[in-house]
Amino acid sequence: MSLFEKVINVYTKQTSMLLEGLWQHICIAGISILIASLICIPLGIFLTRHKKLGGIVIGIVSVIYTIPSLAMFGLLLPILGIGSKPAIVAITMYAMLPILRNVYTGILGVDATLIDAGKGMGMTNMQILVSVELPMALPVIMAGLRTATTMAIATTTISAFIGAGGLGQVIYRGVNLLRDEYTVAGAIPTAILALLVDRLLLLAEKTISKRTFRGGSRNGQKQ
Amino acid sequence: MIRIENLCKSYGDNQVLKDVNLHINKGELVSLIGPSGCGKTTLLRCINRLNDITEGRIFIDDKDSDSVNPVHLRRGIGYVIQQIGLFPHMTIRKNINIVPKLIGMEMNQAYTDRINELMHLVSLDPDIFLNRYPAQLSGGQQQRIGVIRSLAANPPILLMDEPFSALDPISREQLQDELLNIQSTMKKTIVFVTHDMDEAIKMSDRIAFMYQGKIQQLAPPQEMLENPANDFIRGFIGEERRSKNLGAAATITVGDIAKNHDNLIPGDTHISELFGSPLLEQNQSLVVTDKNHNLLGMVSSDEVKNCKDGKIKIQQLVSKVPHLEYDLNIQMANSRMNELNMPEMPVVDGTRALGSVSYKTILQAVVR
Ligand SMILES: Nc1ncnc2c1ncn2[C@@H]1O[C@H](COP(=O)(O)OP(=O)(O)OP(=O)(O)O)[C@@H](O)[C@H]1O
């Protein structure tokens, strides 16, 4: 049997294992991004109002981002054990930087004239945030989310190493048992998933960006 | 309406406004003029409290603006920001509707009609432009929308920071006229920042000349032209403009002006016949005559409007006032009006009434 036939074999005979891996993969990455967004979007907004703190917090989050994933898992294992829990915690921590940084810089990058105009018309700070700053910063925030999501999907693959499950597990099985067909069978959907999600988010980002700066770039398109 | 007392404003060590005092009456248009960086924008932004005040006080409608919630204060003051500042992610319609929505104004037919009318006044077809985005408009068109946006909620006070700077001379002229029209019919109080002396002369009831953070001279345009308070102002105005304007003032007669403002009304006209006439709508004064076109006197639009009984003839409302001879030049007329403290006077040829002149019509004639 050629490798190609063997791979097809894995797909037809072990469909449920692969589907389960795919689902776990999506869950781990998805939950991590969700948690990271829930923390970082409000935090990012808060920090734009307290810029001195902003530099410090983003500094700390950047340091976390530079910890290699294997080292991170090693640090978390004694505390959280193995499984998907430490994986979600680790990926959430990695996802914080791109999201937080882009919320922060996105909002601070909004043309000060517009905020001024809003204030001058008698908008409250909340109204300015909701109807001026966030919509104007949305393309940048979306770009951060996209970076974070792509990263999360990739890191989830590695987290199979600590027993988190997902498509990475299929790949590891191939590596451990020296059965290339498993490695390939796991790698293909991982790549497709990463590409697909990236494309989708890119599309969303472009649509939003176009909507924000409709009809041209005359007004404050600085990104 | 707006009372600025001993206002000082500093950025760090840099004192930008130094002891500014300025009282602006209701319905008055005061221009702030002066070289770049003299503090015009800063002063304007102190009025709606976009800038904190370092020292001094500002009263709006006799209320210390410091004691009012700034958000509420700003909703009652139209503001045209120097950089235009339309929101790029909103249509023109949404941009215009911002303040009316904030104050919970009813978006009824009357409102829509008014916005459409404003759009027509600035020569932008509402059917086309209201649904566009700011980036799809030229700079001048955006600026006109900025002006409409400040008028949408119909605020009694307007702060306008070089609102016509991006316009070509023709649309500029046209918008100046429209703004004057809006101001006189709706009795708006306007603080108008400009770089352009001709614009200030044409638009203002009074001009505040600013230099290095101080108001150097506060005077009606004609007076500033005649007697610039110092050499800097004299230089800023320029000899050419001074002599042109003053020269014009010496050659134009009040008769010339009165002829162009047809506000003669026969004395036996019933009040009811006047309702809805353009003269009343523009708040013009009426010059009342008898059958032989002789002057009987003047009646203000408000007097007519306040008169409940439509059957009264207008001659019954007339008050007798001093008049000007048609061949008087407008410079003389101006000082005579100052003397008598009358902002508007009838003009006659012998006993025959020709019309009237006011500070405003005189100025418009001078600038033209
Ligand atoms: N936020 C700020 N911080 C520090 N200095 C400021 C600030 N805003 C304005 N200034 C300074 O205050 C002075 C007055 O500025 P302002 O904007 O009021 O001038 P202006 O008369 O409106 O000028 P222009 O005609 O160019 O618009 C300038 O010297 C300017 O540098």
Ligand SMILES: [Mg+2]
């Ligand atoms: Mg300015």
